[in-house]
Amino acid sequence: MNRRQLLLGTTIVLTVALTVPALGGPSNPVAETAASLKKKVNRALATANSAQSSAAGAQSTAAGAQSAADTAQSAANTAQAAANAATAAAANARSTAQAKQDRIRWAFVSGPGTIPAQSGGISLVEVSGGNYTLDFGSSQVGKALLVSPWGGDAAGTARAALCGGSGNPGGVTCTASFDDTSHLRVSMTDIAGTAATRSFYLLAVPQAAP
Numbered sequence: 001m002n003r004r005q006l007l008l009g010t011t012i013v014l015t016v017a018l019t020v021p022a023l024g025g026p027s028n029p030v031a032e033t034a035a036s037l038k039k040k041v042n043r044a045l046a047t048a049n050s051a052q053s054s055a056a057g058a059q060s061t062a063a064g065a066q067s068a069a070d071t072a073q074s075a076a077n078t079a080q081a082a083a084n085a086a087t088a089a090a091a092n093a094r095s096t097a098q099a100k101q102d103r104i105r106w107a108f109v110s111g112p113g114t115i116p117a118q119s120g121g122i123s124l125v126e127v128s129g130g131n132y133t134l135d136f137g138s139s140q141v142g143k144a145l146l147v148s149p150w151g152g153d154a155a156g157t158a159r160a161a162l163c164g165g166s167g168n169p170g171g172v173t174c175t176a177s178f179d180d181t182s183h184l185r186v187s188m189t190d191i192a193g194t195a196a197t198r199s200f201y202l203l204a205v206p207q208a209a210p
Contacts, residue, residue, distance in 0.1 A: 105136060105204045109186070111153065111197035125178055130188040130195030133163070133174060136204060139181040141168055143204040147186055150199035155191045158200050160184060 107118035113127035126133035140162055147160035163174035163183040174185050188198035 102206055104206065107134060107202050108150070109134070109200055109202065111188075111199045113197075125183070126175060127197075130197060132186045132188070132200075133178050134184050134186070134202065135178070136182055136184060140184060140204050141181050142207055144207075145170070145184065146201075146203040146205065148201045149188065150201065153198045156196060156198050157189050157191075157193070158198070159187045160202060161187075 103119070105119045105122065107115050107122045109115055109124060109132055113124055113132070115122065115124055121137045123135045123137075124132060125135045141164075143162075145160040145162065147158040149156050149158045161172040161184070162168055162170050162181060163179050163185055164171050164181040165173050165179065168181055171181070172185065173179060174183060184202065184204070186200060186202055188196055188200060190196040190198075
């Protein structure tokens, strides 16, 4: 038997060995191992695909949560900025009010009802005969009120009072729309005591600091 015949015989034997299980013959350990390994690989691949899908879902959820957190942070920052601005505005308003409280304020009022000169922040809101109501923009409780007729007019008298009712020291009741402690009323009369339009100076002097 030559070498070529030996190789041919070996090939035939191997072919039969591999096909015997398919023909109902004895099982082939190599084929069975390969089939089992293939099943395991397929199961592992399916598990890996499932895990990949779960990971993708978790990543999407995390991204959504991060976006919501970013939006909430932005809203919080905006609210904080608004709160800071409101606090600053309130502090400025308190400072302005305090400044008005702590300085002498005055106005020169003409008989016809204008204010040619003043310290600032004072407006004339009502003129009725010889009665003048002025808005100082802040409470004048505790202020000393000084009023003097203008020397360029005919002789007469001048009286000043705090609006807001007699419950306040030196207070009187004024026209309802202006009956609060931010308003002062001045009454002017002629020499006979009759109400008259006259020009005057009015001062509101705060209590001196101890």
